[in-house]
Amino acid sequence: MPSTWTAEWDGPLLRVTTPAQGIAFAKDLDVLSVPELNSLIHRLRDYFRNRGQAVEWKTYGHDRPDLPARLRLAGFEPEETETVVIGDAAELAADTEPPHGVTIRETTARKDFDRIAHMESEVWGKDWSWLADDLASRCATSPGDVVVLVAEADGKVVSAAWLVGMPGTEFGGLWGGSTREQWRGRGVYRALVTRRAQIALGRGMKYLVVDASADSRPILQRLGFQKVTTTTPWVWSPRV
Known part of the structure; x- marks a missing residue:
């Protein structure tokens, strides 16, 4: 954690x-x-x-x-029910290039975490500024278990995703993947999945697990992920 x-x-x-x-x-x-x-x-x-x-x-x-x-x-x-899907990292690691004009790179830089949080805030219409601190803390606490990827086009963050290893298991969790609307449906999300699968294999992870939204589930299942269950967040909030 x-x-x-x-x-x-x-x-x-x-x-x-x-x-x-x-x-x-x-x-x-x-x-x-x-x-x-x-x-x-x-x-x-x-x-x-x-x-x-x-x-x-x-x-x-x-x-x-x-x-x-x-x-x-x-x-x-x-809140919205998601589908828990699991995939074989080796089967998911086939070379997949991002769409033309998009680059994907690993980062541990705080300025990139701030840019990712800003992108997430715009995508979801909520304040996601807390995410920058969360990613920075994850990377500082357990750098061998967390890899953050940022996808950029024309110097702007268009998507971001991270791989979180689960020590003591053969699993890695895939998180993030939110993509700016104008870049959806062009292969950015798929390229981020592939890149994380390649990294996971290199770190000894055999399986990848995702809590998939309704948007990402069809993509993941086409890539070979299998549904195992569903998950629903139940949230209590203090009265303002």
Whole structure:
């Protein structure tokens, strides 16, 4: 994790604190009674309420069936469901050149992280300035496990993506990939996937996993990724 993050277990729940918001992951929830599950959810919500932060509980399609209802009763709301896909890095590493006029390079420079955050803010229409600090912290904390790629055209960031290794496993996670609208559908995202697969192979990673949006899932499945489950963020936010 970035040095600015902390993580603690509360029974089966991993509670992660970041400068931007909280994140929660859970396992083995089936052993809990309904009152125990409710109590776990309320403790998480109240912990971040006291911090004045939002918190995202990352649920999966294979979680216990009543989890979404329990989260909703505690004031959490669902965001867009994504598809978890896994691919073989060796099969994904075939040479794929970016479209004409686009260059892709690795970076650890803070000025590039600021440019990436600015691009993300424009793409999503939200303030993503926090991302620059997050990427800088990730690279400083674990430089051997994180590779950030920036795609540029005419000196402007058109897309960016990063590979995050998962020590102790054969997996690497693919994150980012947001692309400016005028450059979508031209092969930028695919080229970023290929380049990260090549890097992953060189670092001993066998598989790549992505939480794919509705836009990226068809591209990834055409490249050979296989669906394994879905994931839906349930978010609680403090009242303003």
